[in-house]
Amino acid sequence: MKYVIIGNSAAGTAAAETIRQQDPHGEIIMLSRDTNFYSRCQLHLVASGQRSPEQANFLPADWAQRYGVDLQLGRSVSEIDMARRLVRCEDGEQFAYNRLLLTTGSRSALPPVQGMDGPGVYGLRHMADAEQLRQVYRNQRHIVIIGAGLVGCELAEALVEVGHPSVSLVEMSPYPLPLQLEEVTGRRLGHMMQQHGINLYCGDGVTQVERNTDGTPAAVHLKSGKRLPADLIVAAAGVRANTELLTRLGAECNRGLIIDEGCRTSLPDIFAAGDVTECRDVTLDRVMSSAIWPAARKQGRVAGTNMAGGKASLQEHTGLRASVSLFGTSMVSVGAVFSPDPAWQKQIYDRTDSRGRLCSKICYSDSKGVLKAAILWGDISQAGLYGEAVLKRCQLGDLDPGDLPDYLMQAVV
Amino acid sequence: MRKKIIDVANCTGCKNCELACIVAHSPNENLQQAYKDGGIAAIRSRCKVELTSEGQNFPRHCQHCEDPQCVRACMSGALSKGDDGYVVCDTETCVGCYMCVMSCPNGFARPSTSGRRMMLKCDGCTSRDCMACVENCPTGCLSVEETDLPGDSVEYLNRPEPRESRV
Ligand SMILES: Cc1cc2nc3c(=O)[nH]c(=O)nc-3n(C[C@H](O)[C@H](O)[C@H](O)COP(=O)(O)OP(=O)(O)OC[C@H]3O[C@@H](n4cnc5c(N)ncnc54)[C@H](O)[C@@H]3O)c2cc1C
Numbered sequence: 130m131k132y133v134i135i136g137n138s139a140a141g142t143a144a145a146e147t148i149r150q151q152d153p154h155g156e157i158i159m160l161s162r163d164t165n166f167y168s169r170c171q172l173h174l175v176a177s178g179q180r181s182p183e184q185a186n187f188l189p190a191d192w193a194q195r196y197g198v199d200l201q202l203g204r205s206v207s208e209i210d211m212a213r214r215l216v217r218c219e220d221g222e223q224f225a226y227n228r229l230l231l232t233t234g235s236r237s238a239l240p241p242v243q244g245m246d247g248p249g250v251y252g253l254r255h256m257a258d259a260e261q262l263r264q265v266y267r268n269q270r271h272i273v274i275i276g277a278g279l280v281g282c283e284l285a286e287a288l289v290e291v292g293h294p295s296v297s298l299v300e301m302s303p304y305p306l307p308l309q310l311e312e313v314t315g316r317r318l319g320h321m322m323q324q325h326g327i328n329l330y331c332g333d334g335v336t337q338v339e340r341n342t343d344g345t346p347a348a349v350h351l352k353s354g355k356r357l358p359a360d361l362i363v364a365a366a367g368v369r370a371n372t373e374l375l376t377r378l379g380a381e382c383n384r385g386l387i388i389d390e391g392c393r394t395s396l397p398d399i400f401a402a403g404d405v406t407e408c409r410d411v412t413l414d415r416v417m418s419s420a421i422w423p424a425a426r427k428q429g430r431v432a433g434t435n436m437a438g439g440k441a442s443l444q445e446h447t448g449l450r451a452s453v454s455l456f457g458t459s460m461v462s463v464g465a466v467f468s469p470d471p472a473w474q475k476q477i478y479d480r481t482d483s484r485g486r487l488c489s490k491i492c493y494s495d496s497k498g499v500l501k502a503a504i505l506w507g508d509i510s511q512a513g514l515y516g517e518a519v520l521k522r523c524q525l526g527d528l529d530p531g532d533l534p535d536y537l538m539q540a541v542v
Numbered sequence: 543m544r545k546k547i548i549d550v551a552n553c554t555g556c557k558n559c560e561l562a563c564i565v566a567h568s569p570n571e572n573l574q575q576a577y578k579d580g581g582i583a584a585i586r587s588r589c590k591v592e593l594t595s596e597g598q599n600f601p602r603h604c605q606h607c608e609d610p611q612c613v614r615a616c617m618s619g620a621l622s623k624g625d626d627g628y629v630v631c632d633t634e635t636c637v638g639c640y641m642c643v644m645s646c647p648n649g650f651a652r653p654s655t656s657g658r659r660m661m662l663k664c665d666g667c668t669s670r671d672c673m674a675c676v677e678n679c680p681t682g683c684l685s686v687e688e689t690d691l692p693g694d695s696v697e698y699l700n701r702p703e704p705r706e707s708r709v
Pocket residue numbers: 135136137138139140141160161162163168169170171172173204205206207232233234235253254279280283371402403404405419420421422423425452639641
């Protein structure tokens with residue numbers, strides 16, 4: 130059996146490991162544009178210089194030998210020939226497959242704004258982005274980051290932590306992390322970021338990038354009419370899934386490739402996993418993409434099992450789970466806190482812990498008392514229990530709004 | 543394989559296990575010194591005796607799961623399950639993203655309270671001859687057994703039923 134995996138990140142490597150566990154002798158070929166293994170989740174730390182590119186590696190050095198994977202790194206796939214079951218690379222090399230897995234992830238999308246295309250504007254998705262940012266950011270006086278989602282916030286924090294004096298963050302929503310937080314915690318975070326020196330512009334958007342005569346950025350103009358000086362711009366306001374290799378062949382696709390619970394695409398013997406896909410999310414019961422590492426790993430394992438002839442299906446799959454720590458405060462969010470059902474009841478429970486930190490729990494439960502979504506702020510040590518309660522549809526119960534029922538779900542204060 | 547057996551029925555709630563865990567993880571295993579140096583707050587016990595809603599003592603320890611969600615979620619490669627069945631964290635590699643904390647269904651992956659951002663969990667005392675908690679358990683609630691049975695590396699006996707299943 131010949132397995133070809135495109136992509137060597139979260140989903141691709143998880144799939145290779147699983148295939149090898151099931152099929153000791155099959156040939157596993159891993160093709161990737163990336164030239165190294167690295168965890169994208171650490172790119173903001175590489176960009177700020179807090180971690181070296183080597184430290185961002187998430188696999189042991191002998192990984193490929195251990196799992197018997199034929200690594201073909203630095204190769205971009207340009208075409209898939211379904212009729213002849215071949216994968217063609219840009220350099221002309223081609224590889225035959227019996228089962229193919231696409232884990233091509235996504236790329237940064239630049240906001241469609243006048244003046245955005247050109248030098249001085251970066252995304253943060255690949256190691257090359259991070260290395261370039263690391264080389265240039267110190268010499269740029271004003272940095273403007275567009276989008277206060279996970280990547281934007283984490284990058285802004287990292288740049289401020291290493292002492293950059295002028296970091297601005299522009300976000301359309303009224304508060305940062307709009308997909309992970311709600312009004313109260315969101316505004317609290319916004320306040321905290323400002324106190325730590327980030328110039329935060331929420332409820333505002335970039336309308337134009339003003340450029341100097343030499344083409345370098347001069348400023349960004351906001352909807353509100355403000356003009357922010359900008360020497361370096363990072364676009365962290367959206368991604369586009371790298372679906373083209375399969376959409377060209379007619380694969381069913383929304384914004385991501387649609388996969389079933391076995392991670393199969395609509396094309397024969399072609400599987401997909403990770404950020405490039407869309408599938409059913411248990412918390413919302415809706416087909417949607419998941420842009421988190423654990424979800425990509427899980428899809429990779431399910432795809433790998435099925436490719437090798439085993440039986441696995443995505444159970445309790447969700448991309449709506451995030452953990453982020455900013456300026457020493459940790460937060461975890463589970464479920465669709467960004468669009469709570471009007472029928473859900475929202476309970477907020479604040480306390481101060483023994484170290485004087487403000488800790489909050491925000492729980493959303495439906496009319497039957499089942500926990501649907503939750504945010505933990507400050508003390509996150511029990512976050513996994515809340516996640517488990519959402520996935521397993523446990524009742525929040527009649528206890529203190531901060532607690533979950535039964536001893537297992539009890540909040541440990 | 544060495545498994546930790548927890549017989550809940552024998553737990554009297556003396557918390558010797560918690561204390562032993564703190565001692566074992568204090569610098570040079572010297573609790574007094576750690577206390578004097580003010581570092582005691584940074585040393586958390588990895589295990590915990592809790593009370594169920596019905597007032598029963600329930601010693602809770604990392605399960606060293608057969609399918610460990612903390613390892614599944616780890617994006618730095620710091621967490622791994624060794625051939626001995628124990629899930630350990632390489633603190634040098636950990637960046638403190640806390641996705642393990644978010645993912646452990648038992649609440650046993652936790653943020654460290656020491657200065658550095660990293661996770662903290664039971665290490666199964668893999669560097670010691672006997673697990674500190676087991677060594678210091680006076681009631682036989684905690685014990686170690688050599689077994690070839692698959693599954694988590696920590697087994698419960700007489701585990702209290704979750705409230706949901708009792709109704
Ligand atoms: C800065 C940053 C911070 C993040 N932080 C977190 C976090 O804290 N927690 C979290 O859960 N998630 C985080 N994420 C998201 C997480 O990194 C992704 O969910 C995860 O990397 C998805 O993995 P993947 O395997 O699906 O795809 P990707 O990691 O996107 O990898 C895609 C792979 O496909 C290859 N490829 C693409 N096209 C081709 C082609 N044509 N030919 C050959 N190879 C190709 C690429 O080389 C790459 O190896 C973060 C992301 C970023 C950018």
